[in-house]
Amino acid sequence: MxxxxxxxxxxxxxxxxxxxxxxKQDVRILDNFSAGKLKNIRHFEKKVELxxxxxxxxxxxxDAVKGCNYIFHQAAMVSVEESIKNPVKTWDINIKGTLLVLGAASRMGVKRVVLASSAAVYGDTLALPKRExxxxxxxxxxxxxxxxxxxxAEKYLKDFKLQTVCLRYFxxxxxxxxxxxxxxxxISKFVSAALRKERPIIYGDGEQTRDFVFVKDVVKANLLAMSEKKAAGQVFNIGTGTETSINSLWKEIKKQTKSKLVPIHKAPREGDIRRSFASIVKAGKVLKYRPEYSLEEGLKYTIEWIKENSS
Ligand SMILES: NC(=O)c1ccc[n+]([C@@H]2O[C@H](COP(=O)([O-])OP(=O)(O)OC[C@H]3O[C@@H](n4cnc5c(N)ncnc54)[C@H](O)[C@@H]3O)[C@@H](O)[C@H]2O)c1
Incomplete structure (x- = not known):
């Protein structure tokens, strides 16, 4: 496989x-290294086809899809800011790129495609928690x-019977x-500021909230989305179901890095969403998804990694 x-x-x-x-799965990676790095895969590079x-x-x-049974589609232009500056590039990579993946997958008999979607689809809607x-x-x-x-993705399921699952990552x-x-x-910005002893920047009063989910929980969700029969054709939120304010996030990072820094408060960013967190009820029911990492624990691993990898 x-x-x-x-x-x-x-x-x-x-x-x-x-x-x-x-x-022990047979893995092929397609990446143009525009943001990805060889060092991210160096320790298992020899075990994948790149x-x-x-x-x-x-x-x-x-070529990339040929011979594959399953696809995890993560490649994208991921920056909101860059997408505003360059909507055509965003269209080309994110929409055309995804259509090419779906088209090749349906022609070549791929069993299922799991696609990385985003909480950005909710935009500034007020309902909380965000439900699918x-x-x-x-x-x-x-x-x-x-x-x-x-x-x-839904269209390819309806018209071409290609099994697709979309995961809205928070x-x-x-x-x-x-x-x-x-x-x-x-999180990366705050940790790296704390370690460099540079004051972190908080936009607005810092009481805006987000749902921070550790990457290993997202991996788990992807594997469940691939294997759970009932997931085909569905969209799932992938977060933790809890909201954390930017102020309390900094407080935890400050504690773990033993920092004494005081944040710099800047004007709120235009369009910044005040509160956001996921309902993970559907992912819990259908995928049996349960986030395992608390923010405290996830931060511990993240801080360790940034310490080891910062120049
Ligand atoms: N990180 C988050 O918090 C978050 C939240 C919601 C959704 N997502 C989605 O998750 C997916 C992975 O994001 P990430 O955070 O790992 O970002 P990332 O930038 O680290 O990963 C994206 C990868 O796609 C590759 N890529 C970009 N353009 C490409 C192209 N034209 N051809 C081939 N490869 C290309 C990049 O080199 C990079 O390795 C994306 O689809 C993103 O939109 C991420």
Whole structure:
């Protein structure tokens, strides 16, 4: 059995690929290394087939999908900010790239495709917690692209009987999330600031909330989405079901890094969503998904990794 992980040299994709390799699965990675890094997969590189190429090139995707039974589709342009500056590029990588994956998968008899979607599809809707059957109002080309991908995934199931499952990740964090990327999550930024003894920046009053989910729990959700029969054709939130304010996140990081730094408060960012957290009831019922890592524990691993890997 062969499994393709697109974006497999990236943060989440490399953890999925590593987990599959640890279960002795035959893994192929397609990545163009625009954000992914060889060092993310170095320790298991010899055990995977690595294809370097662009997800929005048909011949490349066809080659990558050929012979595969399952696909975890993670490759994407992941930055909301960049998507606003460059919607055409976002369309090309996220929407066209996903359509090429779905098209090749249906032509070549792939059994199931699990797609990385995002909480960004909810945008600024007010309902809390966010439920899969609630309103969607994506506010950026990135969020829109993820919404369109979900609709296309559904279409491929209806029209071509290709099994698809979409996972709406909330705020994923953990080892290998690049703290130096301007688009990196707030956790990597706070930890890296604390370790460099630089004051972290908090936009607004810091009482805005997010649902921070450790990357290993996201990997687990992906494997469940691949194996659970009833998951086909469905969309699931993948978070922890709890909300954490940016202030309390900093408090925990401050404690774990023994930092005495005082954050710098800047004006709230335009369009910043006030509160966000997932209902994981559906993922619990259908996928038997239960997040296992508390924020405290997940942060411990993340801090260790950033300590070991910062230059
Ligand atoms: N990290 C999060 O909190 C989060 C939240 C919601 C959704 N997601 C989604 O999860 C997936 C993985 O995100 P991540 O956080 O690991 O980001 P990442 O940037 O580390 O991973 C994306 C990978 O895709 C590759 N890639 C980008 N463009 C490509 C192209 N044109 N051709 C081939 N490969 C290409 C990159 O090199 C990278 O390795 C993405 O689809 C993202 O939208 C992530």
């Amino acid at each position: 062969k499994i393709l992980v697109t974006g497999g040299a990236g943060f989440i994709g490399s953890h999925i690929a590593e987990e599959l390799v640890s279960h 294809l370097e190429g662009n997800i929005s090139d048909k011949a490349t995707v066809d 059957d609630g309103a969607l109002n994506p506010k950026s080309p990135y969020g829109e692209s993820k919404h369109i991908n979900e609709m296309n 705020n994923v964090y953990g080892p290998r999330q690049d703290p130096d990327s301007p688009y990196s999550g707030v």
